[in-house]
Structure formats: structure tokens, C-alpha cells
Amino acid sequence: MTSKMVVQQPQPIMYTQESDEWSSGICDCCQDVPGCCCAFWCLPCFTCITSRDYGEPLCLPLLEIFSGWIPAVTMSMRVNMRQRYRIRGTMCRDCVISTFCCACSWCQMSREMKRRNVSVVMVGAKNT
Structure with a gap:
């Protein structure tokens, strides 16, 4: 059995977004109808799920x-x-x-997360 020496480690593929704009408009609900329906019918549930998916505490939006008067959590997340x-x-x-x-x-933040979050797969070496 021959062994090969690794000269260069595999690098993770990073997603780069060329635009410095939101990927969807504030009123582009048709781009994610199920998400917008969830937000319309149960906004507290939707905000908690979105917050958790973003890496923040689940109940933070509550x-x-x-x-x-000003929704501080929504603004700070945005x-x-x-x-x-x-x-x-x-x-x-x-703020506005x-x-x-x-x-x-x-809804816009949720759509943005779905578009920009790409799984990065790290390839690990096996110990033999």
C-alpha cells in the first residue's frame, strides 16, 4: 500500500455575494409565499424561528x-x-x-438568510 503526501489542504468554498443590496425587496412576498403566510398568520412564531436560524436566541424577538414604540429587536437584527x-x-x-x-x-430577512446561507463542507482527514 502506498501513501500519498498531502501537499495542499482542501479549502472551504466560500459564497461571495457580488451585490451590496438586499436580494429581494421589502414587499417581495411572492418569492417565499409559505414564509410570508407564516409571518402573516403567526408573526411571533415566524420571528422566533428566523431568529434561531440566524444564530440568535429562539425567544429573543418576544x-x-x-x-x-420602536421594535428594538427587529431593528438590531436588521x-x-x-x-x-x-x-x-x-x-x-x-428604524423606519x-x-x-x-x-x-x-420576511425580507428570512429570504436573505435562505439565499446567502450556503453550507460549507469541511473535509477531514481520517486517522489510521
């Missing part, structure tokens, strides 16, 4: 009942997502969208 995915925008716009289009904002 804290918005204590936040007052700002964080823009920074993570390098999407252009302003905190002022995020989070306040007046809360359900649409969560």
Missing part, C-alpha cells in the same frame, strides 16, 4: 413587547444582518422599516 452580509443602508431606514413594516422586514 422581548419586543417590552421595547415600546442592522446586524446588513453588516454581516455587507448590504448598503442606514440605521434610520432600518422595522417600525412601520415589521412583518415585511422579518
Whole structure:
């Protein structure tokens, strides 16, 4: 049995997004009808699932009942997502969208996560 020396390790494939814009508009509900229906019929459930899928605590969005007029959790998730995915925008716009289009904002964030999250498979070496 011959053994081969590994000269170069396999590198993970990284997804790069060329655009610095949201991949869908704030009102593009037809791009994910089941998700938008879930958000329409049970927004608290939808926000909790989206928050968990994003890597935040499951029940974090439920804290918005204590936040007052501006939905702080929605706004902070939106700002964080823009920074993570390098999407252009302003905190002022995020505040307006989070306040007046809360359900649409969560749907847009969910669609963005689905489009940008690509599984990275790391190939490990076997110990013999």
C-alpha cells in the first residue's frame, strides 16, 4: 500500500455575494409565499424561528413587547444582518422599516438568510 503526501489542504468554498443590496425587496412576498403566510398568520412564531436560524436566541424577538414604540429587536437584527452580509443602508431606514413594516422586514430577512446561507463542507482527514 502506498501513501500519498498531502501537499495542499482542501479549502472551504466560500459564497461571495457580488451585490451590496438586499436580494429581494421589502414587499417581495411572492418569492417565499409559505414564509410570508407564516409571518402573516403567526408573526411571533415566524420571528422566533428566523431568529434561531440566524444564530440568535429562539425567544429573543418576544422581548419586543417590552421595547415600546420602536421594535428594538427587529431593528438590531436588521442592522446586524446588513453588516454581516455587507448590504448598503442606514440605521434610520432600518428604524423606519422595522417600525412601520415589521412583518415585511422579518420576511425580507428570512429570504436573505435562505439565499446567502450556503453550507460549507469541511473535509477531514481520517486517522489510521
